[in-house]
Every structure is written in C-alpha cells, then in structure tokens.
Amino acid sequence: MSNLIKPIDYKPLLDMKQTEQGIKTIKEFFQMNLSTELRLRRVTAPLFVMKGLGINDDLNGVERPVSFPIKDLGDATAEVVHSLAKWKRLTLAEYKVEPGHGVYADMNAIRADEELDNLHSLYVDQWDWEMVMKEGQRNLEFLKNIVRRIYSAILRTEYLVCESYFEIKPFLPEEIHFVHSEDLLAMYPDKTAKEREDLICKKYGAVFLIGIGGELADGKPHDGRSPDYDDWTTGTAPGYRGLNGDILIWYPVLGRSVELSSMGIRVNPKALLYQLQITGKTEREKLYFHKRLLAGELPESIGGGIGQSRLCLILLHKAHLGEIQSSIWPDEMRKECRKYGMTLI
Structure with a gap:
C-alpha cells in the first residue's frame, strides 16, 4: 500500500463503458500497426511450459513461477510463463521465419511475487514479439531503428484515441530520446536508478534507456536482466555496453516515468556463455534452450515485450491498472483507490 500513488483531483475522462471500448480500439489498432511496421506474423502462444527446459523467462532471477503437476505426465511440473522471451526464438526456428520478418503473440502471465501498485499487477499481458535479424544488423543503430518504428506505432x-474521444488530449512527444544508462548515471550520480529514470523522462517525455543488466561505473547494474536472452555485455562504443534497453515515457497523470517495453538484440553463443559465466549460471548450458542456441540452431534475433494494459492505461489517461484489467487487489487498496477516483474492475 505504501507504493500506491494517489493523484490529487484525479477524475477518469471516460466511463467504464467507454473505457472498455477504448481498450478494444487500442489493442486492435496497435497490434495491426506493430505487425505491419516490423513484418510480424501472429502466432499462438503457450500459457505454461515444462519446468527444467530453460524456456521460461527468469526475469531478475528471484521471482517464483506459478507451477502445477500434470497428471497425465506422471506429475511432471509445468510453469506458468513469466514472458515468452526464449520461447519466441525457438518458434522462429521451428517456423523457419526468414530474415527481416518475425512473430508476435498475445502473452498472458501470472507473476505472483509482484508488489502491487498503480502499475504492477499479478496478471501481465504483453505483445511479445521477435524478429530474425539480417547479417550485419547486430549493432546499436539497428536497435535504435526498431525502437523508433515501435514508438511511431504508439x-x-x-x-x-484522441480522434475517438475528444476528452483525451495527446501528450507524447514527436520523437523518442536515446540515452545510455552509463551516461544517465554520470548525469545524476547521487540518485537511485528509478529517480534517474524519472528525471530524464520528465526532461524529454519519451526515452529509450540503453544498456540494462551490466554493471555500471558505480559497480551496480541499472536494473536486473536474465543472462540468457538480451545481450547486455556486448560493447556499443568504448566504455559502453548493452544492445538492449527500455522504452520509458513521462506520465503526467501519475507524475512519474512508466516503462512500456523491455527489448533488445538477443544473445549469440559468445554473449550467452559470457553472461552465464559472470552471473554464475553456467549450469544452464545443459538446458534444452541453451544447448540449441549454443549449437547454432536458433537464428540471430531482436525482440521484446510491450505491455498491453500499460499502453491502454497511458493512452486512456487512467491512474491504476485496475481500471484497465480485471485482477486481484488488496481490499484496502480498493478502498483507497475509490476515495481518489480510481474504480478498480
């Protein structure tokens, strides 16, 4: 409850019926634009995967996946996905997707260890996408190009949305600003990572923060990243590392920055081995996903996830994810939200 933001004088611009219509409009229009912009084909995604194959996303390495035994498989354990980061790369190989094209899927996940607040829910819905890269595209400029194309779709x-609902006015800047996490630390050395994000986003409106997962000059990463999907150790320039990052925007309704997407160029065998070594996860080399990657059976790719409920929240100018999606919230949070004009579904 201490993390709940209670915006003063908040009033939803749309009623519940209009909100549901707006959610449908945003989801249908954005995924069509994303698919066209990046040449992505829709594929059907799993809700759960088998434990022990290395396919599930480990996030920061501490979140516990929801799991259950399967009777017809001798009580073998399945895990509800955290995201489809590694599953999508296997799918690119299975579907023999050609370079310059990719796949996207509606990803639904349960993250039981989330700390619930305005932007974090037990239920996570994303557009998970993955594209096969062409030769010579493993570089920062290609990553930036993809970021700009996604931001254009946003x-x-x-x-x-603004044409459909006159009450809603646009607030996103025309262009997205790029900054490396190392430079951001140098700009605000006495601030926390979250405070640095807020300051840079308030200044530019929309930011792609490059290089998340590797240690910075202060000996700490800007934020945690699993070692086996994004490449966060390959150098992009002398003294800089990371071919991944987050799309962040400044959100006036809550007075803070909001992450809309985490994405990046994926590890190749060399980067995978190095990142497993420096994180002490070398035992993963024996897992199904990792063995296939190290054997050269998976294509070079770039990919990420884009939050569906979060995108709807900011474009409909809502103050809490519970106004967008149906989930479980503490009773005390529901009461507090009601007092401040946030009606949770």
Whole structure:
C-alpha cells in the first residue's frame, strides 16, 4: 500500500463503458500497426511450459513461477510463463521465419511475487514479439531503428484515441530520446536508478534507456536482466555496453516515468556463455534452450515485450491498472483507490 500513488483531483475522462471500448480500439489498432511496421506474423502462444527446459523467462532471477503437476505426465511440473522471451526464438526456428520478418503473440502471465501498485499487477499481458535479424544488423543503430518504428506505432495509436474521444488530449512527444544508462548515471550520480529514470523522462517525455543488466561505473547494474536472452555485455562504443534497453515515457497523470517495453538484440553463443559465466549460471548450458542456441540452431534475433494494459492505461489517461484489467487487489487498496477516483474492475 505504501507504493500506491494517489493523484490529487484525479477524475477518469471516460466511463467504464467507454473505457472498455477504448481498450478494444487500442489493442486492435496497435497490434495491426506493430505487425505491419516490423513484418510480424501472429502466432499462438503457450500459457505454461515444462519446468527444467530453460524456456521460461527468469526475469531478475528471484521471482517464483506459478507451477502445477500434470497428471497425465506422471506429475511432471509445468510453469506458468513469466514472458515468452526464449520461447519466441525457438518458434522462429521451428517456423523457419526468414530474415527481416518475425512473430508476435498475445502473452498472458501470472507473476505472483509482484508488489502491487498503480502499475504492477499479478496478471501481465504483453505483445511479445521477435524478429530474425539480417547479417550485419547486430549493432546499436539497428536497435535504435526498431525502437523508433515501435514508438511511431504508439504515436499513431495515440492519435486514433484522441480522434475517438475528444476528452483525451495527446501528450507524447514527436520523437523518442536515446540515452545510455552509463551516461544517465554520470548525469545524476547521487540518485537511485528509478529517480534517474524519472528525471530524464520528465526532461524529454519519451526515452529509450540503453544498456540494462551490466554493471555500471558505480559497480551496480541499472536494473536486473536474465543472462540468457538480451545481450547486455556486448560493447556499443568504448566504455559502453548493452544492445538492449527500455522504452520509458513521462506520465503526467501519475507524475512519474512508466516503462512500456523491455527489448533488445538477443544473445549469440559468445554473449550467452559470457553472461552465464559472470552471473554464475553456467549450469544452464545443459538446458534444452541453451544447448540449441549454443549449437547454432536458433537464428540471430531482436525482440521484446510491450505491455498491453500499460499502453491502454497511458493512452486512456487512467491512474491504476485496475481500471484497465480485471485482477486481484488488496481490499484496502480498493478502498483507497475509490476515495481518489480510481474504480478498480
């Protein structure tokens, strides 16, 4: 409850019926634009995967996946996905997707260890996407190009929402600003990582923060990243590392920055081995996903996840994810939210 933001004088601009219609409009329009922009084909995604194959996303390495035994498989354990980061790369190989094309899926996950607040729920819904890279695209400029194209799809969706509901006014900047996490630390050395994100996003409106997962000059990573999907150790320039990052925007309704997407160029065999070594996870080399990657059976790719409920929240100018999605919230949070104009579904 201490993390709950209670915006003063908050009033939802749309009623519940309009909100549901707006959610449908945003989801249908954005995924069509994302698919067209990046040449992505929709694929059907799993809700759960088998434990012990190395396919589930480990996030920061401490979150516990929801698991259950399967009767017809001798009580073998399945895990509800955290995301589809590694599953998508296997799918690219299975579908023999050609370079310059990719896949996307509706990802639904349960993250039982989330600390619940305005932006974090037990239920996570994302557009998970993955694209096969062409030769010569393993570089920072290609990553930036993809970020700009995704941000363009977000801007087009914002325009549609504002045309559909006169109460909603646009607030996103025309362009997204790029900054490396190392430079951000140098700009605000006495601030926490979250405070640095807020300051840079308030200044530029929309930011892609490069290089998340590796240690910075202060000996700490900007934020945690699993060692086996994003490449966060390959150098992009002398003294800089990371071919991944987050799309962040400044959100006036809550007076803070909001992460809309985590994405990056994926590990190749060399980066995987190095990142497993420096994180003390070398035992993963024996897992199904990792063995296939190290054997050269998976394509070079770039991919990420884009929060569906979060995108709807910011484009409909809502103050709490519970106004967008149906989930479980503490009774005390529901009461507090009601007092401040946030009606949770």
